[in-house]
Amino acid sequence: MNYRMIMRIIAHILGLEILFMIPALLIAIFNHNNNVVIAFVQTMIITGVAAGCAWLIGRSARKGFYAREGLVTTGIAWIVMSIFGCLPFYFSEAIPHFVDALFEIVSGFTTTGSSILSDVEALPDSLLYWRSFSHWVGGMGVLVFLLAVIPLSGKNEGYTLHILRAESPGPSVGKLVPRMKKTALILYWIYIGLTVLDFLFLLVGGMPPLEAICTAFGTAGTGGFGVKNDSLASYSPYLQNVTTVFMFLFGVNFSIYYILLMRRFKDAFSDEELRLYLGIIFVSILVITLNILPLYDGFLTALRHAAFQVGTVMSTTGFATTDFDLWPSLSKTILFILMFGGACAGSTGGGFKLARYILLFKNLRRNIHESLHPTEIRKVRVNQVAVDEKILRNTNAYLVAYVAIIFATFLIVSLDGFSMETNLSAVVATFNNIGPGFASVGPTCNYSQFSVLSKLVMIGNMLAGRLEIFPILVLFSRGTWVRK
Amino acid sequence: MKILVAGGGKVGEVLVDKLGNEGHEITLIDSDPYVLEHIMEQYDVITVHGNAASMDTLEQAGVDESDLLIAATDADEVNMLSCMTAHGLNPEIHTIGRIRDPEYRQQAYRMRDLFGLNLVINPEQEAAIEIGRLLKYPGFLNIETFAKGSAEIVSLRIKKDSQLVNVPLKKLDSIIKCKVLVCAVVRDGVCVIPDGNFVVKENDLIYVTASADQLSTLLKNLGIIAREVKHVLIAGGGKISYYLALELEKIGMHVSIIESDPERCSLLAASLPNATIIEGDASSQNFLDSEGIERFDGMVTLTGLDELNIVISLYANEKNIPQIVTKLSHAENNRMLDSLPIGSVISPKELSCNSIIRYVRAMQNKQGAAITVHRIADGQGEAIEFIIDEKDLHVGEPLKDIRTKKDALIVSITHGNKTEIASGDSSYQVGDNVVVVSNGKATIQNFNDIFVD
Known part of the structure; x- marks a missing residue:
């Protein structure tokens, strides 16, 4: 294991985090919020010292960076980033308990949007901004950002691919263009472009600038931290609709946007995952609208709420415009099932990813076919291209890990003695990076009532969900650390 | 530039590495x-x-917006078809095809336009030409040519009884009585760029720059008696042997080829009427003795096995054959072999990689990139040739006033037909060919990269 190289990358990450904190610090200075200014300055100094130490260790790193290092770096980087990122909350005593502060920032970076705060509006602007900005950074991935801006070593080394693969969601991650730096830049420019567009649309609708920035960040990263206690419920229908549309847009695989920019429209719209995504959205909205029609005055209002809630769960954002916990059982069940679905691979959304379902179901269909025709050789095809058997095996393994983690953490969280619906939906909502669940963790409630153990478990869940399990899992694997 | 590389074998991988390092999108x-x-x-x-x-x-690979296709798969036919198809899809694209089969050699050259080939790479033939040059100038381990043949870099191993042992380089001129420059020294496997106080030791491998017409003076004054090679024994009858035999016969040497496969023997005998083809096992000492190995003055080992080539060359060295050339397929940075007396080492794959990289750099030449690049000292060092243009710094200044990086050295300046070995008083003008040697620690793509800024 190339520890020094890992430390070097960690040093870069911490340096980047300090830079990211500057806007929040400026807001605090502007608002004369001395308490928070001091908290940020303290955090930046501590982070700077840590980054300096890491840099000293990693200064003379040798070459050699393989899949193992890529996974471990990604896992460690996210944990380290979260620990330092939560310090402003802790030092300013906005969130007095360390585990709570950690929960909040992990929920931010992993774009979950689960909060332990009962009164969000009491937070100072700078901390609100930092909380929402963590969504934006976490959405596309901080390591991908690093790849875009900093030359980590020789220009022609392929190891950066391991980082892209470990941090980006989806069963088969690849580059868009030969150079990693350019790939990362393209992804970030698309991301920035869409975010700015969202922000402008919100501004036009009359949202105050800071709230618009925070909401745009939350939407872009598919995070879901609101700046109001009732999330987006008190905003105008226009603002809610804008957010609905952008939540759906950020749940789409970003390489689709690249293909569109390359004017290969046919390729983009014939993508199987995109079609499934749009299909599920359409059907779910339709069924839920009809189901909740009696609760609202008029079809359009019902449609707006249905679309927003489907968008928030499907893209794993986690905003809310209404308390869907009060909806009929059918609608709630649909939302619960959608929680497992997740967005498209290569988007900023979390969850299991539709691409994996496509692979699993096509593989299942092949297995059924093969049991009827044992000698026939068949390939699983996605977008007319035969899928490598290795990807199918990995996807199967991923499903097992996914289910096992849900069961294990469900069991641990049950110790707290809440209802099964609360516990299960809390685990599912954190693991899939959605945010709100049902019952006691519904849209109007929060996660503060859980015990420290449960919160730690859910922190692990959020990280594992965002990084797609393996980067976190390898940190706990003996084979990673033991020298053979 | 956007470059497509077809075939990820040894050559493909080296190309991806080198060209990628030079900033191309591959x-x-x-x-x-x-x-x-x-x-x-x-x-x-x-x-x-x-x-x-x-x-x-x-x-799918984006041929329509690529600048160059390098077809280096292991099948000639695929390479040719690939270049043809690429040309059909994008008439602007440059193509380099690796064609190895002697039977295709003629048509690959004559029908270049038809196949859309801008450059044909034949590793075996290039290796044969290179070996031929080495045999033509016996005494040197390696010869690299620059400025259309008017400047050369040759390498020599310092033996125990050499008069250069323990001599500092600034006194070199007085011993060998002609103007040369030692531009790189490999000692214990490490390549250094020496200065005037550097003292030569036994077993050093030195790279010397000289103008082409001074090579024989150099050899004579160093006390190396260069016997002209007349009879060459080649172990192994593959494609290189065939090309080499043609090459050597042209300059009047007599060639004997040992090959164990009878069918191959008769094929060679049919196509090489002037050569002696011997059927037998070149790895057997008895057989080599019975064929009178000591009466040959040149030995080239070209069997398919690197290990076997090394062993045969060692035996030839023991039999005091003056000029030995060993072919190694896996010669990349092989410092283990540095101390073995196996003569000159030739790696066909490396040669073709160098030619391709040279072509790519020439394509870029408008931006002041190097026109030829030779990898020396097992790939640790590079000798790079530039043409000076208006953008280059320090034109007309004497070299002693210019500070270059310590990993780089200007070794020769060719002005028109006259080649001058660089000294403190030399200077270069716009339009001159300048050869720079570096030990590979700094990437030098542009002439101005050699200066301390």
Whole structure:
């Protein structure tokens, strides 16, 4: 294991985090919020010292960076980033308990949007901004950002691919263009472009600038931290609709946007995952609208709420415009099932990813076919291209890990003695990076009532969900650390 | 530039490495997904899985916006078809095809336009030409030519009884009585760029720059008696042997080839009427003795096995054959062999990589990039040739007033037909060919990269 190289990358990450904190610090200075200014300055100094130490260790790193290092770096980087990122909350005593502060920032970076705060509006602007900005950074991935801006070593080394693969969601991650730096830049420019567009649309609708920035960040990263206690419920229908549309847009695989920019429209719209995504959205909205029609005055209002809630769960954002916990059982069940679905691979959304379902179901269909025709050789095809058997095996393994983690953490969280619906939906909502669940963790409630153990478990869940399990899992694997 | 490389074998991998380091955007095409995976993990490239000669694959790889296709798969036919198809899809594209089969040699040259080939690379033939040059100038381990043949860099191993042992380089001129410059020294496997106080030790491998007409003076004054090579024994009857025999017969040497496969023997006998073809096992000492190995003055080992080539060369050395050339397929940075007396080492794959890289740099030459590059000292060092243009710094200033990086050295300046070995008083003008030697620690793509800024 190339520890020094890992430390070097960690040093870069911490340096980047300090830079990211500057806007929040400026807001605090502007608002004369001395308490928070001091908290940020303290955090930046501590982070700077840590980054300096890491840099000293990693200064003379040798070459050699393989899949193992890529996974471990990604896992460690996210944990380290979260620990330092939560310090402003802790030092300013906005969130007095360390585990709570950690929960909040992990929920931010992993774009979950689960909060332990009962009164969000009491937070100072700078901390609100930092909380929402963590969504934006976490959405596309901080390591991908690093790849875009900093030359980590020789220009022609392929190891950066391991980082892209470990941090980006989806069963088969690849580059868009030969150079990693350019790939990362393209992804970030698309991301920035869409975010700015969202922000402008919100501004036009009359949202105050800071709230618009925070909401745009939350939407872009598919995070879901609101700046109001009732999330987006008190905003105008226009603002809610804008957010609905952008939540759906950020749940789409970003390489689709690249293909569109390359004017290969046919390729983009014939993508199987995109079609499934749009299909599920359409059907779910339709069924839920009809189901909740009696609760609202008029079809359009019902449609707006249905679309927003489907968008928030499907893209794993986690905003809310209404308390869907009060909806009929059918609608709630649909939302619960959608929680497992997740967005498209290569988007900023979390969850299991539709691409994996496509692979699993096509593989299942092949297995059924093969049991009827044992000698026939068949390939699983996605977008007319035969899928490598290795990807199918990995996807199967991923499903097992996914289910096992849900069961294990469900069991641990049950110790707290809440209802099964609360516990299960809390685990599912954190693991899939959605945010709100049902019952006691519904849209109007929060996660503060859980015990420290449960919160730690859910922190692990959020990280594992965002990084797609393996980067976190390898940190706990003996084979990673033991020298053979 | 955007470059497509077809075939991820040894040559493909070296090209991806070198060209990628020079900042080109590379797409690799191969039909084996595991090869692609392996290369993608090591280098910053994108890969396309498929047959490099198929239109779909080429289109997927973005042939319409690429500047160059290098077809280096192991099948000649695929390479030719690939270049043809690429040209059909994008008439602007440059193509380099690796064609190895002697039977295709003629048509690959004559029908270049038809196949859309801008450059034909034949590793075996290039190796044969290189070996031929080495045999022509016996005494040197390696010869690299610059400025259309008017400047050369040769390498010599310092033996125990050499008069250069323990001599500082600034006193070199008085011993060998002609103007040369030692531009690189490999000691214990490490390549250094020496200055005037550097003291030569036994067993050093020195690289000397000299103008072409002074090579024989150099040899004579160093006390190396260069016996002209007349009779060459070649172990192994592969493609290189065939090309080499043609090459050597042209300059009047007599060639004997030992080959164990009877069919191959009769094929060689049919196509090489002037050569002596011997059927037998070149690895057997008895057999070599019975063929009178000591009466040859040149030995070239070209069997398919590197190990065997080394062993035969060692035996030839013991039999005091003055000029030995050993072919190694896996010679990259092989410092283990540095101390073995196996004569000059030739690696066909490395040679073709160098030619391709040279071509790529020439394509870029408008931006002041190097026109030829030779890798020396087992690939640790590079000798690079530039043409000076208006943008280059320090034109007309004496070299002693210019500070260059300590890893780089200007070794020769060619002005018109006159080649001057660089000294403190030399200077270069716009339009001159300048050769720079570096030990590879700094990437030098542009002439101005050699200066301390």
